[in-house]
Amino acid sequence: VELDVDLDETRAADVALEFDPFFHAHFVTVARAAAFVVRDEGTGQELAQEAFVRALQRWGDMASADHARNFVYKVALNLARSHLRKHGRVNLYGLRGPEGRPRDPDEASDERAELFAALGELSARQRTCVVLVDYVDMTPEEVATLSGISSTTVRVHLMRGRAALRGRLGPTPTEER
Amino acid sequence: MNGDPQLKARFDRTADRMAFDTPAALEQVRRTAVRRDRGRRIQALALAAAIVAVALVVVWRLGPSDRGFAPMGAGPGGTIAFLGEDGLSRLDLTTHEVSPLSSAAGSVTSAAWSPDGTRLAIAFEGPDRVARVVVTERDGTDPITVFEAPDGDLPGPDLIGVAWSPDGSRLALAARAVAHGRTIVIVDIAGDAEPTVLDGHWESVSWSPDGSRLVASGFPQLEGGTFDLYAMAPDGSAVTQLTDDDAVEHQPSWSPDGSAIVFTSGEPLDQDVVVIDADGTDRRNLTDRAGVDLAPVWSPDGRWIAFATDRDASAEVREANRSGETRFRTAIHVMRPDGSDERRVTEVGVMLPVAWTAS
Numbered sequence: 001v002e003l004d005v006d007l008d009e010t011r012a013a014d015v016a017l018e019f020d021p022f023f024h025a026h027f028v029t030v031a032r033a034a035a036f037v038v039r040d041e042g043t044g045q046e047l048a049q050e051a052f053v054r055a056l057q058r059w060g061d062m063a064s065a066d067h068a069r070n071f072v073y074k075v076a077l078n079l080a081r082s083h084l085r086k087h088g089r090v091n092l093y094g095l096r097g098p099e100g101r102p103r104d105p106d107e108a109s110d111e112r113a114e115l116f117a118a119l120g121e122l123s124a125r126q127r128t129c130v131v132l133v134d135y136v137d138m139t140p141e142e143v144a145t146l147s148g149i150s151s152t153t154v155r156v157h158l159m160r161g162r163a164a165l166r167g168r169l170g171p172t173p174t175e176e177r
Numbered sequence: 178m179n180g181d182p183q184l185k186a187r188f189d190r191t192a193d194r195m196a197f198d199t200p201a202a203l204e205q206v207r208r209t210a211v212r213r214d215r216g217r218r219i220q221a222l223a224l225a226a227a228i229v230a231v232a233l234v235v236v237w238r239l240g241p242s243d244r245g246f247a248p249m250g251a252g253p254g255g256t257i258a259f260l261g262e263d264g265l266s267r268l269d270l271t272t273h274e275v276s277p278l279s280s281a282a283g284s285v286t287s288a289a290w291s292p293d294g295t296r297l298a299i300a301f302e303g304p305d306r307v308a309r310v311v312v313t314e315r316d317g318t319d320p321i322t323v324f325e326a327p328d329g330d331l332p333g334p335d336l337i338g339v340a341w342s343p344d345g346s347r348l349a350l351a352a353r354a355v356a357h358g359r360t361i362v363i364v365d366i367a368g369d370a371e372p373t374v375l376d377g378h379w380e381s382v383s384w385s386p387d388g389s390r391l392v393a394s395g396f397p398q399l400e401g402g403t404f405d406l407y408a409m410a411p412d413g414s415a416v417t418q419l420t421d422d423d424a425v426e427h428q429p430s431w432s433p434d435g436s437a438i439v440f441t442s443g444e445p446l447d448q449d450v451v452v453i454d455a456d457g458t459d460r461r462n463l464t465d466r467a468g469v470d471l472a473p474v475w476s477p478d479g480r481w482i483a484f485a486t487d488r489d490a491s492a493e494v495r496e497a498n499r500s501g502e503t504r505f506r507t508a509i510h511v512m513r514p515d516g517s518d519e520r521r522v523t524e525v526g527v528m529l530p531v532a533w534t535a536s
Binding site for chain 1 (some may be wrong): 189190233
């Protein structure tokens with residue numbers, strides 16, 4: 001039987017000094033990236049929170065800020081993949097269907113709804129690659145490390161995902177301008 | 178910039194509309210991390226308790242003349258399933274034979290026999306780190322997967338409790354659900370109904386003998402709370418709080434006649450065995466000593482309660498238990514449901530009972 005060591009007050013205080021800036025620096029982006037992958041911002045936030053909980057529990061093992069950053073992205077995206085894989089079969093969360101929370105009445109006309117719908121046309125892997133590169137601004141090599149696939153495969157997913165997105169979204173307002 | 182500028186702009190515009198309460202999220206992350214550490218410690222203690230129950234049976238087999246324990250007289254019969262050094266095993270209390278009882282590849286985290294004793298539900302974490310529940314024949318053969326839980330990379334087991342409905346048609350699972358702490362999942366064994374999830378943060382569960390209520394330890398609100406006992410209908414409705422104090426209360430077990438609930442209460446490393454009436458009244462401490470008493474289990478006839486305790490362990494073993502650096506070692510005691518007639522029935526060792534069946 002393995003017993004995990006509790007966070008005593010002293011350690012908790014020490015952790016807070018380092019963890020808080022890290023959290024504030026990355027939480028929103030991780031949550032948004034997860035939200036794009038699962039196409040639901042509420043779920044994205046929950047998955048990001050879970051990733052940061054695990055990071056905090058292992059904070060003493062984090063060798064650097066980059067290590068911690070990679071850890072939270074990896075956990076959040078693993079959770080997102082698991083969410084997508086299992087959500088249709090067992091609605092374990094019991095909170096919402098695959099399409100997420102009820103949308104605002106006017107959301108159908110919203111650019112967000114259009115983007116989420118377009119992302120839904122991509123495979124989970126394509127979506128992850130596009131989000132990490134085109135939103136988070138990671139390199140394909142960084143995505144490859146996080147995803148456990150080759151950078152060549154990342155580029156293939158990226159190319160196909162971008163093509164599908166452009167085909168679905170059409171010219172963006174920026175492009176129109 | 179690595180990304181496509183136009184897609185990046187589109188992502189950014191949508192992302193800017195996603196509003197997150199970052200301070201609240203940070204506070205929630207902190208609370209969850211601390212609570213999870215505490216929960217995992219309790220969970221480990223419960224596991225240790227089950228292991229101790231096995232030791233109890235082993236000592237019965239050896240007899241008091243061999244070990245110097247008080248005689249049990251006409252002790253409870255049946256079979257105890259336990260998690261020991263070699264995984265899930267069973268002890269026949271009549272023949273005192275111990276044999277393997279696991280067809281599950283991986284780490285077994287809990288098990289329970291069906292009320293009629295003909296089937297066994299086993300929760301385990303497989304080599305792929307996915308937690309599953311299988312239902313097998315009584316002897317652990319012919320497993321059929323009835324549930325898979327997310328997710329593969331969680332530290333520790335995802336499924337930490339299994340309870341059968343009295344009619345044997347459903348299982349109540351105390352499960353960790355991604356992003357929602359732990360909760361209870363009701364699984365229809367025949368697969369005729371989708372699993373249902375009960376709101377709240379629950380870590381252990383027991384089903385009333387008449388099937389009308391569940392008792393669980395945890396708290397109904399996801400944002401946090403203290404570990405108390407709550408009763409609820411199997412659909413999660415009609416939640417009523419049975420205990421209300423600052424202590425951590427865990428491992429509830431409904432008595433076979435439905436009149437009482439036994440559980441543990443206290444700080445994680447100073448738990449006592451407590452019993453209440455099924456409506457939460459008439460709280461009685463059955464043990465009240467420094468140290469860990471945990472994982473109380475009713476005998477099938479309701480005449481005994483077995484539990485694990487470290488009070489008999491040496492100072493070195495107790496210190497090692499508290500350090501978390503070794504497997505938790507306790508001895509099993511038994512007592513009457515009023516706390517009388519307590520006796521030690523095993524030596525100190527690593528063993529954890531998880532189920533007790535009359536047959």
